[in-house]
Amino acid sequence: MNSRERVLKTIAHKQPDRPPIFATLTPQIAKKLSEYLKLPYEAPLDSLLSTRISHMNLLTKLGNDCVGIAACSPDDMPTRLESDGTIINEWGMVFKESGLYNEFYSFPLAHADTAEDISSYPFPDPFAPGRFREAEKTVHTFKESHAIVADLECAIFETAWYLTGLEKLLMDLLLQPPYLNPLLDKIAGINTEIGKQLISLGADIIWCGDDFGSQQGMMMSPEIWREHFKPRMKKMFDQFRAVNPQIKIAWHTCGSILPIIPDLIEIGLDILNPLQPLASGMDPTFLKDTYGDKLVFFGGIDVQNLLPNGTPDRVREEVKRVATIYGKNGGYLAAPAHNIQADTPIENIMTMYDTLMNLTEIK
Numbered sequence: 001m002n003s004r005e006r007v008l009k010t011i012a013h014k015q016p017d018r019p020p021i022f023a024t025l026t027p028q029i030a031k032k033l034s035e036y037l038k039l040p041y042e043a044p045l046d047s048l049l050s051t052r053i054s055h056m057n058l059l060t061k062l063g064n065d066c067v068g069i070a071a072c073s074p075d076d077m078p079t080r081l082e083s084d085g086t087i088i089n090e091w092g093m094v095f096k097e098s099g100l101y102n103e104f105y106s107f108p109l110a111h112a113d114t115a116e117d118i119s120s121y122p123f124p125d126p127f128a129p130g131r132f133r134e135a136e137k138t139v140h141t142f143k144e145s146h147a148i149v150a151d152l153e154c155a156i157f158e159t160a161w162y163l164t165g166l167e168k169l170l171m172d173l174l175l176q177p178p179y180l181n182p183l184l185d186k187i188a189g190i191n192t193e194i195g196k197q198l199i200s201l202g203a204d205i206i207w208c209g210d211d212f213g214s215q216q217g218m219m220m221s222p223e224i225w226r227e228h229f230k231p232r233m234k235k236m237f238d239q240f241r242a243v244n245p246q247i248k249i250a251w252h253t254c255g256s257i258l259p260i261i262p263d264l265i266e267i268g269l270d271i272l273n274p275l276q277p278l279a280s281g282m283d284p285t286f287l288k289d290t291y292g293d294k295l296v297f298f299g300g301i302d303v304q305n306l307l308p309n310g311t312p313d314r315v316r317e318e319v320k321r322v323a324t325i326y327g328k329n330g331g332y333l334a335a336p337a338h339n340i341q342a343d344t345p346i347e348n349i350m351t352m353y354d355t356l357m358n359l360t361e362i363k
Contacts, residue, residue, distance in 0.1 A: 003065035007147035019334040020065035028342035030055040052151040069135035070151040074128030107165040118182040126193040150198035153209035213255020222259040234267040256280040274299030274337040298333040
């Protein structure tokens with residue numbers, strides 16, 4: 001079977017010939033891999049979600065069975081580098097380069113308090129010209145051979161705190177000042193329209209997400225999550241299925257999020273990502289035994305310790321163990337639990353791919 005067939009079989013909870021793969025890369029490790037494989041380096045695309053949709057020619061050469069698409073910055077609002085070294089995107093988020101990463105520098109809605117602060121803010125137009133050009137090109141190139149995954153992470157919560165600052169937003173989820181609901185509704189509305197368009201372009205999976213977990217537990221109480229995010233996510237999911245009732249919905253949330261997994265299933269989630277293996281309670285055997293009949297699992301390969309620090313033999317052993325647990329009777333999309341980072345040895349990456357591509361004995 002080809003890559004597309006492999007993924008479609010997996011997300012239907014059937015056993016494929018081997019676990020399908022969808023790894024993603026930071027630009028730094030993509031450049032090293034391109035040099036190692038003697039392939040042209042593909043610069044990242046201009047998108048808030050660039051690491052999920054860039055380097056697709058390289059990744060499919062390595063063995064990815066999926067390709068990513070997402071909204072990019074439109075023609076009239078590209079991400080720009082200012083004379084003072086700050087980087088500003090179309091949302092008005094301000095970053096500064098800090099080593100391997102761009103770190104937040106300031107938050108444009110840090111002083112938001114009223115509904116008028118939100119209604120007067122220049123939010124992005126989800127239908128701005130040029131936004132879906134790269135997505136259309138990727139679908140045209142890969143639709144017949146690979147599964148198309150539309151990335152819509154930072155769906156509500158993360159985009160909100162990228163605008164206000166994390167401390168402010170977490171406090172305001174409790175205090176509920178007048179700006180809060182208009183902000184969350186506005187972001188959810190924009191991203192719902194973007195997701196609907198990506199589904200219309202031919203996505204097989206819509207991969208949404210917000211990080212609600214930390215290493216030890218949730219970043220907010222389950223009750224606060226249920227009040228502010230669960231109903232908005234359900235509305236989003238329902239609108240996606242109105243476009244395509246067969247669409248499979250994935251949600252990315254790092255960390256330990258055990259209390260809300262039943263809620264995610266209740267509102268229609270199909271695929272859970274990233275299964276952060278070192279987070280408290282996120283044990284693959286427990287997750288598979290408890291939710292394997294309801295959820296497809298996506299991720300689970302450790303990027304905190306295993307891939308950067310393990311020996312190739314250890315990588316091979318652990319990748320096989322995780323994939324065998326999650327992949328029993330199908331329902332596992334193999335991937336690192338986040339983008340592969342620049343400190344990861346090339347040998348370990350090649351070992352991960354080799355192990356998964358030759359793992360044909362899962363029953």
